[in-house]
Amino acid sequence: MSQYILRRLLIAVPSLLGISLVLFVVLALAPGDPFSELATNPNVPPEVGAALRAKFGLDDPIYLRYVHWLSAMVQGDWGFSFVSRMNVGALILQRVPVTLYVIGSAQLLALVIAIPIGVYAAMRPYSLFDQVANTLAFIGFSLPTFFTGLLFILVFSVKLDWLPFVYTTDIKGTGIAWLGEQIRQAIMPVMVLGLFQAASMTRFVRSAVLDVIRLDYVTTARAKGLGQATVIVKHVLRNAMIPVVTLIALQIPAVFGGAIVTEQIFRIPGIGSLLISSILANDTPVVMAVTFVFAGLVVLFNLIADVLYGWLDPRISLR
Amino acid sequence: MLDTELRTMIDGVKDGRMDRRAFVQRMIGLGLTAPMATQLLAIGGVAMAETPSPYKPTKRGGGGPLKLLWWQGPTLLNPHFATGTKDQDGSRLFYEPLACWDPDGNMKLVLAAEIPSLQNGGLSADGKSVTWKLKPGVKWHDGKPFTADDVVFNWEYASDPATSALTIATYRDITVEKVDDLTVRILFKNPTPFWADAFVGAPNAIIPKHLFADYKGAKSREAPNNLSPIGTGPYKFIEFKPGDLVRGELNPDYHMPNRPYFDTVEMKGGGDAVSAARAVIQTGEYDFGYNIQVEDDVLLRLEKGGKGKAIYAVGGDTEFIALNFTDPNTEVDGERSSIKTKHPLFSDPAVRKALSLLVDREAVKKVIYGRAGRTTANFLNGPEKFVSKNTTWEFSIEKASKILDDAGWKPGADGIREKDGKKLKLLYQTSINGPRQKTQAIVKQACQKAGIDVELKSVVASVFFSSDVGNPDTYAKFYADIEMFQIPMTQPDPTQHMRRFISANVTTKENKWQGQNFPRYVNKEYDALVAAAESEVDPVKRASLYIKANDLLIQDTVFIPVQHRLKVEAAANTLRPVVSGWANETDNLFDWYREATG
Numbered sequence: 001m002s003q004y005i006l007r008r009l010l011i012a013v014p015s016l017l018g019i020s021l022v023l024f025v026v027l028a029l030a031p032g033d034p035f036s037e038l039a040t041n042p043n044v045p046p047e048v049g050a051a052l053r054a055k056f057g058l059d060d061p062i063y064l065r066y067v068h069w070l071s072a073m074v075q076g077d078w079g080f081s082f083v084s085r086m087n088v089g090a091l092i093l094q095r096v097p098v099t100l101y102v103i104g105s106a107q108l109l110a111l112v113i114a115i116p117i118g119v120y121a122a123m124r125p126y127s128l129f130d131q132v133a134n135t136l137a138f139i140g141f142s143l144p145t146f147f148t149g150l151l152f153i154l155v156f157s158v159k160l161d162w163l164p165f166v167y168t169t170d171i172k173g174t175g176i177a178w179l180g181e182q183i184r185q186a187i188m189p190v191m192v193l194g195l196f197q198a199a200s201m202t203r204f205v206r207s208a209v210l211d212v213i214r215l216d217y218v219t220t221a222r223a224k225g226l227g228q229a230t231v232i233v234k235h236v237l238r239n240a241m242i243p244v245v246t247l248i249a250l251q252i253p254a255v256f257g258g259a260i261v262t263e264q265i266f267r268i269p270g271i272g273s274l275l276i277s278s279i280l281a282n283d284t285p286v287v288m289a290v291t292f293v294f295a296g297l298v299v300l301f302n303l304i305a306d307v308l309y310g311w312l313d314p315r316i317s318l319r
Numbered sequence: 320m321l322d323t324e325l326r327t328m329i330d331g332v333k334d335g336r337m338d339r340r341a342f343v344q345r346m347i348g349l350g351l352t353a354p355m356a357t358q359l360l361a362i363g364g365v366a367m368a369e370t371p372s373p374y375k376p377t378k379r380g381g382g383g384p385l386k387l388l389w390w391q392g393p394t395l396l397n398p399h400f401a402t403g404t405k406d407q408d409g410s411r412l413f414y415e416p417l418a419c420w421d422p423d424g425n426m427k428l429v430l431a432a433e434i435p436s437l438q439n440g441g442l443s444a445d446g447k448s449v450t451w452k453l454k455p456g457v458k459w460h461d462g463k464p465f466t467a468d469d470v471v472f473n474w475e476y477a478s479d480p481a482t483s484a485l486t487i488a489t490y491r492d493i494t495v496e497k498v499d500d501l502t503v504r505i506l507f508k509n510p511t512p513f514w515a516d517a518f519v520g521a522p523n524a525i526i527p528k529h530l531f532a533d534y535k536g537a538k539s540r541e542a543p544n545n546l547s548p549i550g551t552g553p554y555k556f557i558e559f560k561p562g563d564l565v566r567g568e569l570n571p572d573y574h575m576p577n578r579p580y581f582d583t584v585e586m587k588g589g590g591d592a593v594s595a596a597r598a599v600i601q602t603g604e605y606d607f608g609y610n611i612q613v614e615d616d617v618l619l620r621l622e623k624g625g626k627g628k629a630i631y632a633v634g635g636d637t638e639f640i641a642l643n644f645t646d647p648n649t650e651v652d653g654e655r656s657s658i659k660t661k662h663p664l665f666s667d668p669a670v671r672k673a674l675s676l677l678v679d680r681e682a683v684k685k686v687i688y689g690r691a692g693r694t695t696a697n698f699l700n701g702p703e704k705f706v707s708k709n710t711t712w713e714f715s716i717e718k719a720s721k722i723l724d725d726a727g728w729k730p731g732a733d734g735i736r737e738k739d740g741k742k743l744k745l746l747y748q749t750s751i752n753g754p755r756q757k758t759q760a761i762v763k764q765a766c767q768k769a770g771i772d773v774e775l776k777s778v779v780a781s782v783f784f785s786s787d788v789g790n791p792d793t794y795a796k797f798y799a800d801i802e803m804f805q806i807p808m809t810q811p812d813p814t815q816h817m818r819r820f821i822s823a824n825v826t827t828k829e830n831k832w833q834g835q836n837f838p839r840y841v842n843k844e845y846d847a848l849v850a851a852a853e854s855e856v857d858p859v860k861r862a863s864l865y866i867k868a869n870d871l872l873i874q875d876t877v878f879i880p881v882q883h884r885l886k887v888e889a890a891a892n893t894l895r896p897v898v899s900g901w902a903n904e905t906d907n908l909f910d911w912y913r914e915a916t917g
Binding site (some may be wrong): 265281 | 388394395400402540545546558560561562563564566585587589590591594597598601602604605624781785831833
């Protein structure tokens with residue numbers, strides 16, 4: 001097992017390097033530059049724009065810039081944002097708590113909805129409950145998040161005036177009031193995102209459980225006289241959850257990538273919106289840092305998913 | 320004729336025969352903006368007084384929180400590094416300039432004690448120096464006193480090329496010297512009629528010497544106060560998250576009495592203009608939303624909710640269509656749209672004239688801009704002093720067709736006009752933006768009816784406005800026949816605006832397409848007018864020179880003005896904001912208050 005892990009980690013290093021090289025080259029070749037707003041500003045003479053580009057090394061050849069960036073990254077210096085002249089690491093860390101809170105809650109909500117519904121639907125396949133659950137799931141993941149987001153805003157914020165739709169990261173006060181306010185403003189984005197994820201997960205859980213529930217040993221367990229609840233939880237779920245757990249492990253990096261559309265609609269200052277605004281502003285250091293972190297997380301969680309799969313299912317041997 | 324009339328009036332005001340107010344009204348009647356009218360008076364020798372402020376509250380504080388929604392959040396808080404108005408707006412919460420512009424375009428004193436004029440010795444008769452007297456007793460947020468040393472330091476900081484300050488153009492051709500602790504003098508190399516550029520307005524706010532002295536030059540980006548400003552402004556800094564949030568609290572030692580009204584200020588960033596309008600006008604979650612570039616009918620629908628409304632400020636921003644005087648489809652020495660070529664279709668003035676008759680400005684205003692736009696025949700739409708009354712606009716497909724027929728452009732078999740084997744086909748480009756795409760459609764339709772084939776192209780704004788040398792789709796490269804966008808007027812004076820189009824500034828491959836004359840217009844008469852205007856100290860003569868320059872641009876159809884655009888903001892019904900078309904939205908923040916009823 002440990003050999004397997006070590007080998008996978010060693011393989012991860014060149015793949016991460018390759019990813020960073022591709023990212024860097026693509027960004028360097030993309031049109032636009034961070035100082036585009038200066039062009040139409042009559043107060044800014046062109047030499048200043050040129051001087052800034054030289055200062056940030058934008059005029060050096062690509063390989064030189066890549067080497068600079070790589071050596072800095074390895075030493076832990078993630079660079080300076082061109083746009084806000086702030087340390088990139090600090091910029092990302094500012095956004096992590098919000099991302100974890102909102103997007104993380106959405107994933108949890110998705111799990112809480114998907115697993116019970118998926119299991120129950122699989123227990124009574126093609127019944128009314130199953131039909132309804134399936135239809136809702138299809139509708140859920142066919143409707144894009146910007147549509148459901150806008151719908152929620154129109155209903156809950158504009159018509160009913162129950163919930164605020166602009167997310168603020170600083171709410172004053174302590175205790176219950178503070179908590180209440182945090183929950184109030186997070187309800188809509190969490191619901192929008194959570195329901196979307198839940199829809200696809202429900203289908204997946206349902207099919208995973210269906211696969212297991214018709215196997216012989218389940219019939220044996222029932223014949224033994226065990227209650228339905230025990231059969232489901234102790235026997236069926238343990239096997240059905242193996243693919244589901246790996247799916248969840250693979251989705252966790254997505255939590256960090258954030259849900260870009262939802263963050264735009266509700267103005268949530270998460271990592272996804274940082275990525276989008278940096279791409280639009282051609283702020284290369286930030287884009288590199290965020291996508292590199294994301295790539296690293298994907299590689300890591302892939303490894304965790306594989307290990308978990310091997311540990312949960314003794315029939316799988318990791319070589 | 321204009322000259323003598325103006326001069327008589329100025330003398331009238333000086334001798335007390337004419338009321339200042341009446342003078343300004345007459346100037347507005349003649350088409351001059353108030354800032355220019357006031358400047359006319361100043362150099363004409365009349366002492367300037369500030370207009371009384373509309374501020375009502377009688378004590379400091381107690382107004383609760385002020386929530387501002389900027390859908391492009393500020394990314395840094397040092398005015399000298401601001402790449403756009405959003406950063407200047409954020410910095411302006413904490414930093415202040417010597418003076419700013421109010422909605423009428425008059426000067427509003429902030430850190431200065433009085434407006435410089437010929438009377439009080441602030442302005443020199445030869446136009447080569449300005450002396451500012453500073454307000455006594457002003458303190459920085461950390462308690463240190465504000466003195467002339469800070470003003471001089473800002474000049475040194477910005478004019479040092481190693482600092483790479485984006486405000487360098489304002490400061491590098493002047494000299495600033497300290498006369499005493501509360502007086503500074505600015506010296507210009509040449510007579511400078513518009514002396515109110517340096518240290519005026521949000522872009523030129525003043526940073527403290529004692530915190531930035533160690534960070535001049537190459538170390539400028541390392542200053543910790545770049546992200547936590549200490550200024551003299553009405554609010555003290557609390558926190559800043561780039562692109563997301565700026566927060567401030569009331570400054571109890573603020574130098575203006577009974578101000579500010581609000582206890583805290585919060586500027587939130589992100590999202591888009593429509594949801595910003597919704598958050599202010601429909602749900603009332605925010606008090607003020609900036610730059611609401613949304614179609615007017617959408618705004619009208621939102622306003623039915625009754626919590627907020629759209630407010631407008633008049634400035635000089637003009638949305639225009641520029642014509643390319645060179646050929647974008649011929650390559651000379653590896654350069655397209657080269658100054659060595661002439662545009663095959665536009666070198667015929669009849670074609671240009673016909674095109675100017677095919678832009679239905681009334682429809683564009685009605686359908687797209689609504690209350691946020693005004694039809695205009697001028698490229699220069701403000702200050703009113705400089706707006707020409709000699710131009711008119713017209714929309715007539717029949718007239719355009721007739722002009723083209725008379726010039727020999729006859730419709731071919733496919734309905735497109737042609738002459739000598741050249742077809743009237745145009746490529747029309749602009750940036751991606753709802754109202755702009757709709758305008759393109761309107762113009763294309765009219766052109767089709769007149770027999771001109773128009774191909775539409777739209778480019779992502781971050782690429783269209785970039786100075787990227789390698790990209791063919793920038794507005795500067797102008798690889799199209801006509802392009803449409805807006806150059807905002809950032810101060811109530813046409814100098815920078817009109818200086819762009821002299822022959823020396825033609826955009827070429829040689830100057831890496833950084834030259835600002837993107838239509839590549841070459842006209843010695845225009846050059847002479849602009850050169851004369853820049854050194855003309857007599858404001859009356861100066862105004863008429865710029866009016867003549869504008870007329871030339873319109874006559875030669877270098878630009879087809881589409882709309883004189885107003886600034887559109889969203890405000891809660893109970894808020895009393897002060898927004899000027901000549902200043903940043905937060906420039907007059909100290910005068911904002913809330914009234915109980917909407």
